[in-house]
Amino acid sequence: MPTSPGRLIHEDLTTAVKKPKKVVFAAAADHTYPPPSIVPNAIPTPRHLTAKAVENHKGWTLGATETDVIKRTIHKLTDHLLDTTQCYSKQAKTPLLLVYERALEMHPVLREFENEWATRCIITAHLKATAAAARAN
Numbered sequence: 001m002p003t004s005p006g007r008l009i010h011e012d013l014t015t016a017v018k019k020p021k022k023v024v025f026a027a028a029a030d031h032t033y034p035p036p037s038i039v040p041n042a043i044p045t046p047r048h049l050t051a052k053a054v055e056n057h058k059g060w061t062l063g064a065t066e067t068d069v070i071k072r073t074i075h076k077l078t079d080h081l082l083d084t085t086q087c088y089s090k091q092a093k094t095p096l097l098l099v100y101e102r103a104l105e106m107h108p109v110l111r112e113f114e115n116e117w118a119t120r121c122i123i124t125a126h127l128k129a130t131a132a133a134a135r136a137n
Helices: 009-014 064-081 093-106 108-112 114-136
Strands: none
Touching: 064 093, 064 108, 064 114, 093 108, 093 114, 108 114
């Protein structure tokens, strides 16, 4: 519908814009960030999660032997499924999710960590080291 010379464009929009049929309200708790943990009593994410060794984080509760086995598994998965010349943020989402999935299958204890922060920390640290080595070559 063409506008007449004296009318503003937005005046013609009253019929084009439709009001929502249903208004849905949600509790304030549903809009928190970061989202609440799905796992009850999960080990909370450290305030300042970095790519340092996972065992140096306050929330890491596993022993040295179990830590080595988990790290070795995640490193092998990362080397096999991801591009180790790129850092964590540059990885494709599908293979990255596959690493998380397989790590959780092989080590169910990783489910105890809120939002999988321990797995993310191990992957990030490994990719940081491998990407730096690739750049150095």
